[in-house]
Amino acid sequence: MLFVEGVNQFYGESQALWALSLSVPEGSCTCLMGRNGVGKTTTLEAVMGLLPIRSGRIRFQDQVLSSSPAESRAKNGIAYVPQGRRIFARLTVEENLRIGLSTNSGARGRKALERVLELFPVLGEMMHRFGGDLSGGQQQQLAVGRALVLEPTLLILDEPTEGIQPNVVHEIGDTILRLNRDAGLSVLLVEQKLPLARRVADRFYVLDKGRSVAEGLIDELSDSIVAQYLTV
Numbered sequence: 414m415l416f417v418e419g420v421n422q423f424y425g426e427s428q429a430l431w432a433l434s435l436s437v438p439e440g441s442c443t444c445l446m447g448r449n450g451v452g453k454t455t456t457l458e459a460v461m462g463l464l465p466i467r468s469g470r471i472r473f474q475d476q477v478l479s480s481s482p483a484e485s486r487a488k489n490g491i492a493y494v495p496q497g498r499r500i501f502a503r504l505t506v507e508e509n510l511r512i513g514l515s516t517n518s519g520a521r522g523r524k525a526l527e528r529v530l531e532l533f534p535v536l537g538e539m540m541h542r543f544g545g546d547l548s549g550g551q552q553q554q555l556a557v558g559r560a561l562v563l564e565p566t567l568l569i570l571d572e573p574t575e576g577i578q579p580n581v582v583h584e585i586g587d588t589i590l591r592l593n594r595d596a597g598l599s600v601l602l603v604e605q606k607l608p609l610a611r612r613v614a615d616r617f618y619v620l621d622k623g624r625s626v627a628e629g630l631i632d633e634l635s636d637s638i639v640a641q642y643l644t645v
């Protein structure tokens with residue numbers, strides 16, 4: 414479904430991604446792993462068209478994305494929940510969700526919003542609260558909800574459990590499983606928490622210094638890969 418092919422990316426003179434290739438098959442939950450600063454967020458931003466790439470190609474379904482503007486990614490069915498969530502703290506939950514809905518208006522959008530509120534009932538209860546007054550876990554639900562009202566076919570999540578209490582981490586895992594296995598949404602997940610990655614993902618890639626150094630089915634994520642590239 415998504416193919417990143419030989420992507421090189423630079424911040425100024427400094428190269429952040431080196432001939433990086435990865436793919437997300439339809440229906441998969443693919444986890445991108447690696448220590449801090451190895452290029453995980455950079456990879457996602459390149460996919461979303463938020464960063465220019467020097468060379469290589471990004472394809473989604475039948476289209477070459479790397480030559481199209483960032484706004485077209487959402488229309489093509491890719492939704493992105495950035496690291497740190499970035500919800501609007503001074504807007505209400507409802508207003509935050511409506512921003513997500515801007516390109517999915519009318520009856521179809523209303524249906525999509527209903528489904529999001531079924532998935533996250535707490536958002537329905539808090540529609541008129543400010544985003545900034547929600548707990549970290551609730552803000553994460555809002556960020557995912559805002560992405561889902563666009564009815565994406567690929568959901569990209571950047572460290573959704575960062576800074577979240579352990580009991581809520583499990584709930585986020587439940588949500589990812591529900592979206593992926595029950596609703597059939599394809600997922601590209603950046604996650605540093607190994608137990609969660611093993612629980613929700615079916616495939617993995619490990620990055621180190623901007624290069625892909627290991628990949629496979631999640632059951633093939635061995636202790637030696639973990640020791641070499643993932644533990645601090």
Ligand SMILES: Nc1ncnc2c1ncn2[C@@H]1O[C@H](COP(=O)(O)OP(=O)(O)OP(=O)(O)O)[C@@H](O)[C@H]1O
Pocket residue numbers: 424429447448449450451452453454455456496
């Ligand atoms: N805007 C920027 N300008 C210059 N360098 C940057 C910029 N953003 C990221 N970098 C550098 O690029 C490299 C990859 O950063 P990136 O944010 O992709 O890492 P990451 O794997 O997402 O890390 P983390 O787990 O901490 O979120 C790092 O060395 C980082 O310092």
Ligand SMILES: [Mg+2]
Pocket residue numbers: 453454455496571
């Ligand atoms: Mg990051």
